[in-house]
Amino acid sequence: MKVVASLDLGTSKTVALLAEIDSYGDMHIIGVGEVPSKGIEKGQITRLDLAVASILKAMKEAQEMAGVKLTAVNLGISSPVLKSQNERDTINVSPQPVEIDESQIERLLERATTRAKEEGYEIVSAIPRKFILDDQEGVLNPVGLLGSKLTAEVHLIKVGTSLLKNVEKAVLSSGLTIANRYPSILASAEAVLSQEEKEEGVLLLDIGAGLTDFILFVEGSPVLTGTVPMGGNSITKDIAHFMKINIEQAERIKIEHGFALADMVNESEKIKVKPRGEDKEIMVGKREVSEVIQIRLEEIADKVLEKINNQGINLSTINAGIVLTGGSSKLAGIKEFFERYTDLPVRIGSPTGVIGLRERVQDPAYATAVGLLKLKPQLVHGYSFNQNPESLGREGKVKLGSLLEKIKSFFKEVL
16 A cells, blocks of 8 residues: 655644555544644744654654654645735647647747746746637546647746745654655645536635635636635634733633624623733623624634635625634534525535544644645646655755656546
8 A cells, every 4th residue: 555644834833644555545543742832933944843743743643643654745835925826827729739748848848938937936836727729628638639829827836945944844843754745735725626517617615724715616627726824723812802811711611602793692691811910700791702703704804815815706606605614613603604694505624525533623723734645736627836855855855857757647537
């Protein structure tokens, strides 16, 4: 059996998973490592030694549970400095229709990524949404077809270069190698979304502790990927500030008594809290706590919707609605909040298609870690700038290498 590993560096926790892929292609989770994140905040490395210690401990736990030592990991990239853009380019192949081959695809991708280059950013994923062959639209795989002009629409995701290099340095300093790297939201999408939802149009929100990542699929492919630098921790801090209590107490109140829609909470319900500097506990209304939570969720939702509106996308056409995942999607009432706020159908997304330790990892908090195990460079009709261990230099510098081999690999899978 083939063994693969994933590493998800979250704000609240660092998760490592090990899985076996059997001869039928089924994935069996055999090792789970989870530790509180130290030196990691909103996808950024804030202190290298603490981040390395978190990675080492999570990997050690997963390896000991699995009884397997594996050092190559699929790494999730989440960042407040993440954005996407769509490029469209056309090449004239021949005056007369000829058979399309991989070289034309390579030319289109290279032209799109060249135009998308931006100082201070690095492209981490390039996903062809669809092709147009002469006047034939909606072509998913043009190789082998006849045509004289080829157009590609490409979705590109990029993150801040220094942030990316520091994350890679932390992983490599842990004695690991990076088999592949993927935007975390792509991994979450692979874990919790169905192909039918992607085809119908769906918005995925991965609400973590520090960030809310999102990706919008239309007609099976992503059209917008982004992030909002707020998440569950923002809500916890709001509660702590409102009640004048410490973070630990605020987190407990959020989990045990929090609800995302204030008008669904009985005004008579009270909870005991002990504010800073007070000798005695006082009573605070649950509805007041819910109001604090709702205000922050409205801000997160507004920022996501603003980014979507700026692209001229009408959410009423997203027939599959919204899927919420990530640890903070388990907040009570959050489904009802987004249903009312967006007037769209909403569901909570947990990882699917896993065997072994199912009761542990079929949880929204593990969406990214599970998706990282399932993703391949050629998934989502696309090609990602992902690496195997041989493509990493001595200092972990990522080399893009030739796209042609990745493209050939993709078309071998789909032909």
